[in-house]
Amino acid sequence: MPNAKACLTFLGTGGSRFSIMHQLRASGGLWFDWRAFPVAIDPGPGALVRMCQNQPSLDPTTLEVILVTHKHLDHTTDLNVLVEAMTGGGFNKRGTVVVPADAVYGFEPVLHKYLQKKMHRLETWKNEGAINLAGNRTVKSVPLTHHGVECYGIVFQENGSPLWGLIPDTRFDQEWIEHYRKCRLLVVNMTLAKERSHLDHLSPVHVSRLVETLEPELTLLTHFGRGVLKEGPEKIAENIGKGKFRVMAARDGMRVDIDDLLIEFPDTNNKQPLCSTSL
Numbered sequence: 001m002p003n004a005k006a007c008l009t010f011l012g013t014g015g016s017r018f019s020i021m022h023q024l025r026a027s028g029g030l031w032f033d034w035r036a037f038p039v040a041i042d043p044g045p046g047a048l049v050r051m052c053q054n055q056p057s058l059d060p061t062t063l064e065v066i067l068v069t070h071k072h073l074d075h076t077t078d079l080n081v082l083v084e085a086m087t088g089g090g091f092n093k094r095g096t097v098v099v100p101a102d103a104v105y106g107f108e109p110v111l112h113k114y115l116q117k118k119m120h121r122l123e124t125w126k127n128e129g130a131i132n133l134a135g136n137r138t139v140k141s142v143p144l145t146h147h148g149v150e151c152y153g154i155v156f157q158e159n160g161s162p163l164w165g166l167i168p169d170t171r172f173d174q175e176w177i178e179h180y181r182k183c184r185l186l187v188v189n190m191t192l193a194k195e196r197s198h199l200d201h202l203s204p205v206h207v208s209r210l211v212e213t214l215e216p217e218l219t220l221l222t223h224f225g226r227g228v229l230k231e232g233p234e235k236i237a238e239n240i241g242k243g244k245f246r247v248m249a250a251r252d253g254m255r256v257d258i259d260d261l262l263i264e265f266p267d268t269n270n271k272q273p274l275c276s277t278s279l
């Protein structure tokens with residue numbers, strides 16, 4: 001694994017029910033090629049299709065791990081079909097799945113029972129616990145608050161050091177911020193265009209606070225609701241960055257090299273260093 005790349009592909013950047021039911025943006029979650037160790041994260045509606053349609057295609061049968069932050073539909077509808085792909089149709093006992101306990105054992109579990117026996121390892125997130133996936137790759141969970149379901153943020157670590165952090169759907173809370181300290185890259189689910197206190201979702205004012213506190217080298221916004229799309233995710237990202245921080249709105253199919261933070265868009269082969277585009 002030493003020289004292999006770590007690349008993140010956005011299989012979808014849509015979030016919330018209205019954005020997704022109309023597919024205003026795709027909703028397949030993330031594919032993280034962790035130095036030749038493929039990981040699917042939050043496989044929402046269309047994840048499998050987006051993998052197969054991606055250029056170059058991402059082969060779901062090569063998946064080593066599937067991570068789920070919480071059991072809402074827009075994060076799990078393709079979970080079962082991906083487990084089937086990862087296990088070669090159920091004939092090859094392999095791969096790891098990490099989910100919140102309520103996604104498997106709670107009311108209305110989202111992972112079929114017959115598939116639970118097909119994978120090599122089924123884990124549930126523990127509060128602030130670290131799970132070793134393979135070699136020096138570890139995922140650390142960050143307990144979050146999100147509309148009555150178990151929900152966890154994830155810090156991806158190599159040799160115990162943070163590589164990048166995912167902040168999924170959550171209520172803003174000062175307490176979890178410090179878990180993301182030292183992440184060079186933050187991927188943030190910013191579903192709302194404006195703060196709405198009764199909704200457990202992040203809005204631009206929260207992302208500003210995060211960025212000012214943690215000062216990551218790059219912040220990528222995703223999981224956009226209808227309001228964000230109406231206002232323009234790029235415009236919002238620019239306002240948050242204020243020319244001081246690199247904040248960008250993700251696009252469907254966008255790919256990020258985690259080591260050098262280069263971004264590649266699906267429709268061009270132009271790699272552009274972020275500092276020249278957003279600073």
Ligand SMILES: [Zn+2]
Pocket residue numbers: 015016072074075169223
């Ligand atoms: Zn969501």
Ligand SMILES: [Zn+2]
Pocket residue numbers: 070072146169
């Ligand atoms: Zn949710």
